[in-house]
Amino acid sequence: MSAAESLSEAQRPNLLGLDRQALGGFLRQWGESSFRAGQLLQWLHTRQETDFAAMSNIGKKLQARLAAETSVAEPAIIADQIAADGTRKWLLGLDDGNAIETVFIPEEGRGTLCISSQVGCSLACSFCATGAQGLSRNLDTAEIIAQIRVARRCLGLDAITNVVFMGMGEPLLNLRHVLPAIHLLMDDLAYGLGSRRITVSTAGVVPGIDKLGSVSPVNLAISFHASRNEIRDVLVPVNRHYPLAELLAACRRYPLPPRRRITFEYVMLDGVNDELAHARELLRLLRNIPAMVNLIPFNPFPGSAYRRTPLARIDAFREILMQGGIMTVTRRPRGDDIAAACGQLAGQVQSGRRSFPLAVQS
Ligand code: SAH
Numbered sequence: 001m002s003a004a005e006s007l008s009e010a011q012r013p014n015l016l017g018l019d020r021q022a023l024g025g026f027l028r029q030w031g032e033s034s035f036r037a038g039q040l041l042q043w044l045h046t047r048q049e050t051d052f053a054a055m056s057n058i059g060k061k062l063q064a065r066l067a068a069e070t071s072v073a074e075p076a077i078i079a080d081q082i083a084a085d086g087t088r089k090w091l092l093g094l095d096d097g098n099a100i101e102t103v104f105i106p107e108e109g110r111g112t113l114c115i116s117s118q119v120g121c122s123l124a125c126s127f128c129a130t131g132a133q134g135l136s137r138n139l140d141t142a143e144i145i146a147q148i149r150v151a152r153r154c155l156g157l158d159a160i161t162n163v164v165f166m167g168m169g170e171p172l173l174n175l176r177h178v179l180p181a182i183h184l185l186m187d188d189l190a191y192g193l194g195s196r197r198i199t200v201s202t203a204g205v206v207p208g209i210d211k212l213g214s215v216s217p218v219n220l221a222i223s224f225h226a227s228r229n230e231i232r233d234v235l236v237p238v239n240r241h242y243p244l245a246e247l248l249a250a251c252r253r254y255p256l257p258p259r260r261r262i263t264f265e266y267v268m269l270d271g272v273n274d275e276l277a278h279a280r281e282l283l284r285l286l287r288n289i290p291a292m293v294n295l296i297p298f299n300p301f302p303g304s305a306y307r308r309t310p311l312a313r314i315d316a317f318r319e320i321l322m323q324g325g326i327m328t329v330t331r332r333p334r335g336d337d338i339a340a341a342c343g344q345l346a347g348q349v350q351s352g353r354r355s356f357p358l359a360v361q362s
Contacts, residue, residue, distance in 0.1 A: 010095075012071040015044060016149075017142035019183040020190070032062065038189045044072065045190035048149055048157065074146040075100075080154070087335025090150055091347065094119070094143060098136055099348035100168055102147040103340045104155065111155070112162040115147040117178050118169025120349040123203050123238050125223070127267055129301035129339075130168045133349040138174040144181040148191060160191075164199040166221070168345050171200050172208025182216050195219070196260065206242040209250040217255045221263040221294075222247065226273045227281035235273065244285065251289050261292045261327070267343070268309035268317070269298050279320035286326060293321050293328040299341040 018026060020041055024034030039057055043049045050072045052063040075092040078099055082088045088104040103114040121128070122135035147167075151160055163185055165171040171178045178200070184190045185198055200212060201221035209220065226232035232239040239247075251262050264286065268274050282293070295318055298308040309317075314330055321328040333341045 014142045019180040041189040081338040083335035083338045089340040101345040110161045116167035117171040128343045141177045141180045162197045166201045172202045172205040204247045206250045213254045224264040227278045261290045267296045270307040274309040279317045283324040295330045
């Protein structure tokens with residue numbers, strides 16, 4: 001047995017974590033043309049073929065070496081639940097015993113996959129189930145990409161039209177792995193989603209917003225949730241590092257393509273952030289920003305301390321924003337009977353840390 005054949009599965013590079021550039025570099029080290037990277041991407045991602053022997057335009061020698069020295073490894077499906085409204089949630093088991101959640105939201109003419117970027121989250125937003133767990137670790141690129149693969153395998157290769165980084169974790173604190181995942185999602189030889197079909201949602205990590213804008217300006221969503229620093233400091237504690245004025249300045253300089261808007265998410269918490277005066281303040285803050293607002297009725301989870309704003313007040317809040325010229329929609333809770341709605345994702349997180357290491361990885 002050669003040294004290469006004796007590599008254990010865990011020691012082999014997982015090809016699913018390599019975007020076109022990284023895969024090209026990897027193959028060049030083997031003396032192969034980087035042209036092969038495109039072919040390999042198509043097999044691995046567009047077609048989701050995992051058997052190298054079936055990759056007919058790849059030479060037998062390279063097939064054998066790939067089989068011996070690399071892996072194509074994905075998390076196992078631990079649970080697969082379908083809600084009454086068709087929302088589907090998978091619990092995926094990672095090698096280290098952690099588990100993450102991924103949610104598919106079917107709508108007329110589109111299928112949105114909500115993916116996780118971290119195991120748990122360090123940002124400790126007070127109304128979020130994931131925030132209550134703390135952070136265990138970042139997902140790597142293969143673990144992020146595996147989520148779309150599992151969904152496509154279960155639902156069909158064309159089922160996913162949009163991907164949102166709105167599952168567990170803060171994507172802008174894991175850009176090192178999120179950016180290559182975005183490249184793969186957008187690559188015509190991998191998943192081929194256009195930049196307008198991908199949305200990164202952030203609690204407001206300002207340096208990460210700038211970095212994303214300079215590298216891959218996809219749609220941006222901001223978990224805004226309050227019109228005043230004293231309220232936002234409590235709901236979204238990262239606001240103490242990047243207060244409203246800094247966050248809004250980052251939104252203004254985000255290189256949004258023409259005719260696109262930044263989505264501002266606003267969770268409606270009874271008696272906390274839902275006064276009509278808050279709506280008027282929000283209107284003023286969003287002036288001069290191409291913005292739309294998503295009002296999210298609070299979704300309760302075990303141990304949560306908040307209540308959902310009554311629907312009539314959500315409507316009145318929305319009316320003020322609409323009158324002020326801001327497109328505003330109230331998000332229907334999807335999949336809440338299987339705890340798949342916004343803020344209910346918990347997975348199985350080991351030893352979460354709540355302190356925030358805020359360094360943005362590049
Ligand atoms: N960390 C990123 C990605 C998570 S997105 C971010 O904060 O944007 C998850 C969305 O669901 C965020 O807008 C979050 O604020 C919202 N959310 C969290 N908990 C919620 C809850 N209990 N009810 C409704 N929305 C919630």
